[in-house]
Amino acid sequence: MTGWIADFMNHPATYLKSGWVQISVTNLIVISLMLIIFALAIVIPFPHGKKRVPGSTKETRK
Amino acid sequence: MSEMWTAQLRKKWQKNLPIEKLLPDNQPAYVASWIYVFGVLTLSALAIIIASGIVLAFEGPAWYHYSSVGKFVNSTHFWSVQLFFVFMVIHLWGKFWMAAWRGNRMATWMTGAVAFVASIATAFTGYLVQTNFDSQWISFEAKDGFNSVGVGAWFTVTNLGQMLLLHVAFLPLILGVITVVHVLMVRKRGVVPPIDADATNTEVRS
Numbered sequence: 001m002t003g004w005i006a007d008f009m010n011h012p013a014t015y016l017k018s019g020w021v022q023i024s025v026t027n028l029i030v031i032s033l034m035l036i037i038f039a040l041a042i043v044i045p046f047p048h049g050k051k052r053v054p055g056s057t058k059e060t061r062k
Numbered sequence: 063m064s065e066m067w068t069a070q071l072r073k074k075w076q077k078n079l080p081i082e083k084l085l086p087d088n089q090p091a092y093v094a095s096w097i098y099v100f101g102v103l104t105l106s107a108l109a110i111i112i113a114s115g116i117v118l119a120f121e122g123p124a125w126y127h128y129s130s131v132g133k134f135v136n137s138t139h140f141w142s143v144q145l146f147f148v149f150m151v152i153h154l155w156g157k158f159w160m161a162a163w164r165g166n167r168m169a170t171w172m173t174g175a176v177a178f179v180a181s182i183a184t185a186f187t188g189y190l191v192q193t194n195f196d197s198q199w200i201s202f203e204a205k206d207g208f209n210s211v212g213v214g215a216w217f218t219v220t221n222l223g224q225m226l227l228l229h230v231a232f233l234p235l236i237l238g239v240i241t242v243v244h245v246l247m248v249r250k251r252g253v254v255p256p257i258d259a260d261a262t263n264t265e266v267r268s
Contacts, residue, residue, distance in 0.1 A: 030148075038152050041096035048094060 086249075090258045100153035101248075107146035108241065114139040117228055119255050123193045143185055150178065164252040170254075172245040175239055180237040187229035190219055191230070201225075 013024040117135050118126055126132035154174070163171035190201050201219045208214040218224055 034148055034152060037148075038097075041152065041156070042099070044096055046094040046096055048195050 071121075081244065083252075084246075084249050087137055089253060090255065092255050095252050095256075097152075097156040098253065099155060100149050103149040104146060105241070105245070107149055108144050110142040111139060111146060112238075113151060114142065115234070116231070127193070143188065147181070147185070150181065154178065157254070160256055164254060165251065167247070167251045167254055170244065170251055173244040173247055177237060177240045177244055180233065182238055184229065184233040184237055187225045187233060189231050190225040191222065193222070 013026055015022055015024050016028065093153045112244050118139055121132060121135075126136040157174070159170070179266050186204075190204070205214060208217055208219060
């Protein structure tokens with residue numbers, strides 16, 4: 001493995017510590033990204049596709 | 063003369079889960095939200111995991127450690143597990159905060175919770191059977207933990223054969239069955255509405 005990935009990965013993890021709380025920077029990034037994705041999934045409007053009348057085989061654009 | 067068990071089972075199935083519910087072509091309007099996408103994203107990741115896992119099982123460690131294609135499939139298996147857990151946890155958060163056990167959906171919630179635990183066990187044994195220094199380190203750290211709670215005698219994390227069989231046979235079977243039951247429960251009870259959704263909201267979108 002070479003390049004910036006090797007520079008990033010080929011050393012022990014960096015840890016943040018505050019009292020009894022300890023977390024690696026990697027885990028902190030992953031959990032933060034998940035929280036951001038969760039928040040975006042709630043606030044970003046879902047694109048509305050074809051609207052279908054129940055019981056009908058016809059599809060109409062809204 | 064009493065009905066045959068096959069007829070009884072068929073009638074019970076048709077009553078509880080008719081084909082229209084099993085394979086619906088529309089959903090309530092409130093499903094048109096990104097937060098409702100993460101369940102099927104989890105299933106998609108699981109499909110990739112199973113497919114790549116089958117290839118790894120047929121080709122073996124010499125192939126996936128040394129050939130380019132083998133390394134690629136091995137990485138695909140590994141990273142689809144990471145995505146599987148990301149999607150599943152966001153799905154869990156979404157369902158937890160909308161109290162998805164409402165409306166007689168307790169079994170749906172419980173099978174999801176059990177699937178989560180089964181996934182952790184399956185992923186853990188997966189880490190142990192990578193056949194590299196990473197798996198060696200994880201197993202030697204884990205054995206002390208399992209020994210300290212008294213289960214190391216029958217769940218031996220340093221026993222590669224035991225962990226491999228659990229990972230490729232027993233645990234995927236358990237996880238697969240629970241996942242199928244979970245999806246069938248979702249079909250039976252319907253997708254849970256948001257807490258503030260109008261109970262009469264019957265508008266449907268494809």
